[in-house]
Amino acid sequence: MLDERFFDEGLNRVGSDCIKWDACRREHGENTLPMWVADMDFKSPPEVTRALMERAQHPTYGYTEVTAADHEALCAFWKRRHGLEVAHEDIVMLPCVVTGMKIALQALTEPGDAVIYQPPVYGPFSMSVESTGRTAMEAPLKRDEKGYYTMDLEAVEQCCRNGAKLMLLCSPHNPVGRCWTKEELTALVDVLRKYEVILVSDEIHADFVFAPSVFTPALALGYDRTVSLAAASKTFNLAGLQQSVCLCPNAELREKLNATVNATGVTTGNIFALTATRAAYQYGDEWLDGLIAYLAGNIREMEACTAELLPGAVLTPMEATYLAWLDLRAWGLSTEEIMKRCEKTGVAFTGGTFFSKELGDGFVRVNLGCPRRNIREAMKRLQAALN
Numbered sequence: 001m002l003d004e005r006f007f008d009e010g011l012n013r014v015g016s017d018c019i020k021w022d023a024c025r026r027e028h029g030e031n032t033l034p035m036w037v038a039d040m041d042f043k044s045p046p047e048v049t050r051a052l053m054e055r056a057q058h059p060t061y062g063y064t065e066v067t068a069a070d071h072e073a074l075c076a077f078w079k080r081r082h083g084l085e086v087a088h089e090d091i092v093m094l095p096c097v098v099t100g101m102k103i104a105l106q107a108l109t110e111p112g113d114a115v116i117y118q119p120p121v122y123g124p125f126s127m128s129v130e131s132t133g134r135t136a137m138e139a140p141l142k143r144d145e146k147g148y149y150t151m152d153l154e155a156v157e158q159c160c161r162n163g164a165k166l167m168l169l170c171s172p173h174n175p176v177g178r179c180w181t182k183e184e185l186t187a188l189v190d191v192l193r194k195y196e197v198i199l200v201s202d203e204i205h206a207d208f209v210f211a212p213s214v215f216t217p218a219l220a221l222g223y224d225r226t227v228s229l230a231a232a233s234k235t236f237n238l239a240g241l242q243q244s245v246c247l248c249p250n251a252e253l254r255e256k257l258n259a260t261v262n263a264t265g266v267t268t269g270n271i272f273a274l275t276a277t278r279a280a281y282q283y284g285d286e287w288l289d290g291l292i293a294y295l296a297g298n299i300r301e302m303e304a305c306t307a308e309l310l311p312g313a314v315l316t317p318m319e320a321t322y323l324a325w326l327d328l329r330a331w332g333l334s335t336e337e338i339m340k341r342c343e344k345t346g347v348a349f350t351g352g353t354f355f356s357k358e359l360g361d362g363f364v365r366v367n368l369g370c371p372r373r374n375i376r377e378a379m380k381r382l383q384a385a386l387n
């Protein structure tokens, strides 16, 4: 396992055209510390870089096939890390997870059909429903005074009764950091099964789960109208390469997904995306175990900084993801005002309203995928912005 020094070192990403640092500094100022978009400031596994360099040295880059080795690497990883058996034929290759969400909506529902999701949740859930001409049906999460979130199954069932056709689940959940338990997921699926509502589970954060929580894949729940969306991109910081998958054991649904992929002209087969993804799945375990241990330390640092510097804030307990959900409503400011003030003190977060205009106002999401020292610095800048 890689030790903390590897992650403490981080790396200078300025000037690499990365959205997190370069676009952010262009918009908010040169000294801004970016704690926003879910992208990490660590070197990807050295095995990935090596594989990319080797491939780049073969000096031609023609049409490339997706091979059994690509599928095999993914299947072995999911079996090893999450105990899930994936058959090669269940895999639909896609460029990114949000593409998968939009493909699933177009393939498995009709224009105008109602789609359930649970705000506050990653903004592209509602945006995808809107952009594909489907109708949003919200079943907001419940929140207790400690900031811990749970599903409102009665609200989900009401949506089902009102005719919803599909549910978009975020598992683990961004931004509220829940790793849904097997019991919670089973109860959810029992409701969906009753009304034959299709489950599309976005599992891009599956690998960021902290003990004692354990990730349960939606495909392990035994509901045959389930599709899951997954990628190595978040886990190994490869999002710029654009490679993801949709996993669908149900042949009838998969046929529809493939037909929509075909009709919309989405293609995969980027040489470098395939090379990097395969290497990450095959050889990334040691790096990933080191990363998870390091991120667990970052979460403890975030808890300590919040208690010390922002005693009025409520930090949602984190079971999963490297994204902290911070309730700053004690200051009585809108997210917009908080973000404006943060621009002055040199720190950028993702505003809570990206996840829900109503339920996220007065919140920010803090990206902890960075060297530990940046967390204290960011929280000091947030404290200065608020006080």
Ligand SMILES: Cc1ncc(COP(=O)(O)O)c(C=O)c1O
Pocket (backbone or CB within 6 Å): 038, 095, 096, 097, 098, 099, 122, 170, 174, 202, 204, 205, 231, 233, 239, 244
């Ligand atoms: C829950 C969730 N889904 C999807 C994505 C984006 O994935 P992609 O870049 O593959 O579309 C993110 C990125 O932060 C995310 O948090």
